Amino acid sequence: MLYVILVSSILTSLxxxxxxxxxxxxxxxxxxxxxxxxxxxxxxxxxxNIELPTPLTGIRILFQPVSRLLIEMLS
Known part of the structure; x- marks a missing residue:
């Protein structure tokens, strides 16, 4: 399966x-x-079968500090 993916991606890129x-x-x-x-x-x-993080994890990492800052400013 891996070789099929590699060959098809190489052919597509060429x-x-x-x-x-x-x-x-x-x-x-x-x-x-x-x-x-x-x-x-x-x-x-x-x-x-390597566990990949979901996009939601990245969004949380980016916006959590902003959220904390807004909560502190508004409270």
Missing amino acids: YEFKKFKKKQYVREIVFSSVLLTIGVILIILRIA
Whole structure:
């Protein structure tokens, strides 16, 4: 399963890279490569049964200090 994901992601990136290279879209090449790499890493971690944090955990980490500050200001 891992090899299927890696091969399909490599083929997809090569296809997109050729399309973007013809039009000289450098930013799009970088952006799509970064997103594809992040996606492949997340899929591999999921297949390896490594526990990943939920997006809610990140939101809590970001907004908890702001929430505490607002509570202190309003009380």
